[in-house]
Amino acid sequence: MWQNLIVIVAVSVAALYVFWSLAPKSVRRWAATRWGGRMAWLARSADSSGCADCAVRNNTRSSR
Amino acid sequence: MGRKGTAWPLYSLVVNENLSQSLRPLSALPLGERSVVEAITDSTVLSRRLLEIGCIEGAAVEVVAVMWPGQDPLAVRIGGSTFALRRQEADLVMVR
Amino acid sequence: MRVALIGLPNCGKTALFNRLTGSRQKVANYPGVTVERKEGVFSDAKGERHQLLDLPGLYSFKPTTLDEAITRDVALGRLSGEPRPELIVLVADATYLSLSLRLALEARRLGLPMILAINRSDIARRRGFQLDLAALSRELGIPVVETVATRPGGADGVVRALEQRAWAVSGALEWQEPTAEDVIIAHREVARLLKAAHHQEPARSAAVAAADRLLLHPIFGMLSLAVILFLVFQAVFSWASLPMDMIDTGVARLGELLATQMPEGALRSLLIDGVIAGLGSVVIFLPQILILFAFILVLEDSGYLPRAAYLLDRLMGSVGLSGRAFIPLLSSFACAIPGIMATRTIPSIRDRIATIMVAPLMTCSARLPVYALLIAAFIPDRDVGIFNLQGLVLFALYFTGIISALLVAYVIKRWQGARDQHLLMLELPDYQWPNPLNLLVGLYDRTRIFLERVGGIILAMVVLLWFLSTYPAPPPGATAPAIEYSFAGQIGKALAVVLEPIGFNWQIAIALVPGLAAREIAVGALGTVYALSGSEEAVTGALATTISAEWSLATALALLAWYVFAPQCLATLAVVKRETGGWRHPLMMATYLFALAYVAAFVTYRLTLILMGA
Helix, strand or coil, X not given: CHHHHHHHHHHHHHXXXXXXXXXXXXXXXXXXXXXXXXXHXXXXXXXXXXXXXXXXXXXXXXXX | CCCCCCECCCCCCCCCCCCCCCCEEHHHCCCCCEEEEEXXXXXXXXXXXXXXXXXXXXXXXXXXXXXXXXXXXXXXXXXXXXXXXXXXXXXXXXXX | CEEEEEECCCCCHHHHHHHHHCCCEEEEECCCCCCEEEXXXXXXXXXXXXXXXXXXXXXXXXXXXXXXHHHHHHHHCCCCXXXXXXXXXXXXXXXXXXHHHHHHHHHHCCCCCEEEEEECHHHHHHCCCECCHHHHHHXXXXXXEECCCCCCCCCHHHHHHHHHCCCCCCCCCCCCCCCHHHHXXXXXXXXXXHHHCCCECCCCCHHHHHHHHHHXXXXXXXXXXXXXXXXXXXXXXXXCXXXXXXXXXXXXXHHHHHHHHCCCCHHHHHHHHHHHHHHHHHHCCHHHHHHHHHXXXXXXXXXXXXXXXXXXXXXXXXXXXXXXXXXXXXXXXXCHHHHHHHHHXXXXXXXXXXXXXXXXXXXXXXXXXXXXXXXXXXXXXXXXXXXXXXHHHHHHHHHHHHHHHHHHHHHHHHHHCCCCCCCCCEEECCCCCCCHXXXXXXXXXXXXXXXXXXXXXXXXXXXXXHHHHHCCCXXXXXXXXXXXXXXXXXXXXXXXXXXXXXXXXXXXXXXXXXXXXXXXXXHHHHHHHHHHCCCHHHHCCCHHHHHHHXXXXXXXXXXXXXXXXXXXXXXXXXXXXXXXXXXXXXXXXXXXXXXXXXXXXXHXXXXXXHHHCC
16 A cells, blocks of 8 residues: 555655764765765765754854 | 063063062952052963963952952953953962 | 954954854854854945854964964964965954954964954943044054944944955064063053054943942852752743643644544554654653753853853862863753863863763753653642742752762862863953844754754654554554564563663663664653553653653652763764764763763662652
8 A cells, every 4th residue: 555655665764864864974975975976965964964963053152 | 581480570661679579469459459460470371361361560450259268269350351260370460 | 255253252253243144154163173163154335245254262372272273273274174364354342442452463463464343332432432443543554443243234344344455465474473572562562552542441331340249249149140040940841831732732633633534554653653742742842942042042142151150160170170161061051062062162181071071961951851751740740939849850950960060070080180270261251131133043043953853863763663663563362562562662671671670661761772863862752652552642742641650750760860861962972072082082971971870770769669668
């Protein structure tokens, strides 16, 4: 049923996302260079982790 | 430049004979009393920073707050702004 | 043109930056260090676009801290990957001009074109400030303008000076670090310049002096600090209850809607038990997080924080920390990461590392949902005297975090051994009314970040968790709730063996694992897990009701104790690694936090059981 298909897709995407956010930089870089040609955004996001990214913007007070 | 451990004779054309007699460290300045800086004891980083924020000879200082117990730290008015200084930092500044 | 803003800390440089660039800013890090790099764009009347860099404030070009070193290196073009600015705008504070001018004289030696912007001129003029700008400009050989960064159009002077290109390039002087004698000579020169420009120094603000008589007073000052902190915690609970109820009802309605509209099946379960139950239980805490943030922003903007650092310096000194550590540690209440980044203002490396190591104990806002959930479920909403009991317990939790941070710092310092010269020398700037625009922008930013986290990693985790908790499906004729047969159930039961001595059941065990990515997930995970366990309430949003029925008080308290110390999210570990240059410190941090968490939970659990006579 199409419902189950949606579920499978959603879970796979979620798993990939989690892996991508938590994987160490070297692994992400490797993945980006391997497939980066077709997915340029992959390469860009390899330089920042999903978690650490928001951390930079989490700053409450910038340079005094 | 002054040698380590001695009081820097600061850039001044007038030799003050009374230098040693009426000096006390900034940490001994009572709350609310105003005074004038005479010298800074050389202690590298700390004294250099004090110099930069305006603790030069002839500069007006005033102690605006003192912590309890132990007068450490103090809040001092210098160079047009207020700074919190530890006792050991304020000890480096000799005032009249 | 590439323009850089240089100035003393607290001179209003950032306000000027915001005034010029509006919302066109980009925040990142300088390569290799966790010093924030703020870059923006502004246009002049001719439509030409210029790049503006907000450099960290510094007192002198002989740096004492990391961020001062960054400013010097960027200005000299020594920082790899960062091109040298083409123009310096030196931002001076009109309320005490001499110090800024001394810095300007040092900056002149950089050999770069320079404009002097005298900021806060409105406030200074009200207090009697006077200056012959043209005369000063003549003497210095650079354009001098007045700015009022807090008013629209207040930065126009800078833009006009930029257009006119009226500066004289002082030639590429050979850079030499200023010596102590140079500083003394500079002070004298400043006095001469100000006299030549008929400078009238503004009178000291009577209001600030009066406020300081109270707030810096050894006894009343401390009392005020305690009152302020207490107020914050009470507000976090009492002010948030209405918006929280609204979100609660909204989530519940959404769940009901889907339940009636969709056919039974995997997708419906994913949406209701996974997404709604999971995300709903996290989103509900947004009001509390925002209130906490609002208070922190107000305190930072107002200029009060250095006073608090002054009051607490003795206390911090007794465990070997600098009073300067207070501000980074307070920032850690919002999120440990900017707190850790803020330690760049601590000159001593050992102090800095000690502060970094204890920063995670400062209850970051991601712990708040967990605390709030458990308090709501287990602490009665009563009043004890004038205090609300729930707010009181929250305060106690934060307090415990602080005390343990001090204790751990003490241990670290003893272990480190050598004594450094601690620099306090902290400027106490004039108080300012917090800028409401800044506040709103800050809160909006914070909301956006929170929702991005929720819609990003938390959503992904919750979906995964739902999957792991639903499959494999229970065999026919099974009696226990379906979730116990799933992957998650099995993993949880395995972990529960380790966690049972501290009173954690397997549902908690499952919830803790994804918490490594983002602490709030624990709440979302619990939401999903209990929804799948068949309890109605979890789906309708009242997770608190569910767990108050199912857990014992001892378990709840043990979980609270665990969370006071719990190892922090991976992002924090990554920042610590970047900041300390290796895995050693992050690993030590994670280990000691984990150990403390386990021990604390154990002691709390057993103690509660004994005291309750179970």
